[in-house]
Amino acid sequence: SRREGFSSIPAVKWEDVGGLDSLRKDFDRHIIQRVKHPEKYEEFGLTLEAGFLLYGPPGCGKTLIAKAVANEAGANFIHIKGPELLNKYVGESELAVRTIFGRARICSPCILFFDEIDALTMRRGKDGDSVVDRLLMQLLIELDGADQRHGVFIIGATNRPEAIDPAILRPGRLGKVMYVPLPSPDERALILKTLARRKPLAPDVDLGLIAQDCENFSGADLSSLVNEAAMVALDEKEGSVDQGSGPSVIKTSHFEQALMKISPS
Numbered sequence: 001s002r003r004e005g006f007s008s009i010p011a012v013k014w015e016d017v018g019g020l021d022s023l024r025k026d027f028d029r030h031i032i033q034r035v036k037h038p039e040k041y042e043e044f045g046l047t048l049e050a051g052f053l054l055y056g057p058p059g060c061g062k063t064l065i066a067k068a069v070a071n072e073a074g075a076n077f078i079h080i081k082g083p084e085l086l087n088k089y090v091g092e093s094e095l096a097v098r099t100i101f102g103r104a105r106i107c108s109p110c111i112l113f114f115d116e117i118d119a120l121t122m123r124r125g126k127d128g129d130s131v132v133d134r135l136l137m138q139l140l141i142e143l144d145g146a147d148q149r150h151g152v153f154i155i156g157a158t159n160r161p162e163a164i165d166p167a168i169l170r171p172g173r174l175g176k177v178m179y180v181p182l183p184s185p186d187e188r189a190l191i192l193k194t195l196a197r198r199k200p201l202a203p204d205v206d207l208g209l210i211a212q213d214c215e216n217f218s219g220a221d222l223s224s225l226v227n228e229a230a231m232v233a234l235d236e237k238e239g240s241v242d243q244g245s246g247p248s249v250i251k252t253s254h255f256e257q258a259l260m261k262i263s264p265s
């Protein structure tokens with residue numbers, strides 16, 4: 001991917017996202033169909049939120065689904081990390097916010113993704129004029145300019161929704177709030193299938209059964225598990241008597257060994 005803060009269409013596809021069905025439906029209506037068929041929405045005079053907040057535990061697919069939405073819509077994606085914006089442009093972060101929104105307008109249709117947005121929107125303190133306060137003011141101004149922001153969608157993500165200033169969540173700003181939970185056992189199986197779909201699995205591997213043993217795993221933990229199983233399979237092959245000339249497959253036993261190493265984060 002390109003440098004942070006610059007736009008490009010992400011390579012993440014809808015098929016790379018396991019589970020999260022209700023989020024997919026919401027994003028399909030609110031962003032993808034709107035970018036692809038704006039006339040349908042205009043005919044009915046439909047107005048929908050263009051700002052979203054995704055919240056939930058780390059590693060459960062917030063960034064992943066935001067990228068997949070951009071890919072599916074054929075929209076550009078600008079990835080902003082909250083803490084970096086705050087630190088890199090000390091004293092100039094208001095200007096940075098203006099510049100970022102300007103850039104998003106130029107490359108619309110565009111999804112502007114603010115990761116760890118809580119860093120930018122902490123509840124205002126009593127003392128008033130801190131850097132964060134001014135930055136939040138600028139962010140609110142930009143979000144309120146939605147009419148001039150045609151084709152620009154804002155998605156914020158956070159693990160700490162309680163730390164966010166409620167002003168940012170009003171209708172017309174990040175007005176649609178969505179929870180991204182830890183996956184259920186069934187969803188874990190879907191995520192494992194997604195993650196393993198280009199991996200050489202032995203025919204006996206039952207990902208549904210493996211998913212049952214992954215209590216409290218996030219999507220990111222499941223990704224580590226699949227990777228670890230592949231690593232165990234590789235090690236076993238290289239260490240075998242025929243020095244690795246056999247077939248390259250990941251077996252149930254490899255997942256079992258991987259499960260001893262990987263636990264929920």
Ligand code: ATP
Nearest residue numbers: 016017018058059060061062063064191219220223
């Ligand atoms: P954070 O709050 O730490 O930024 P996040 O919710 O944005 O976390 P992602 O960065 O989207 O999490 O997920 C990390 C990785 O975990 C993904 O790149 C992917 O490999 C895997 N992953 C997480 N959720 C899913 C999912 N639903 N389907 C497939 N893979 C997933």
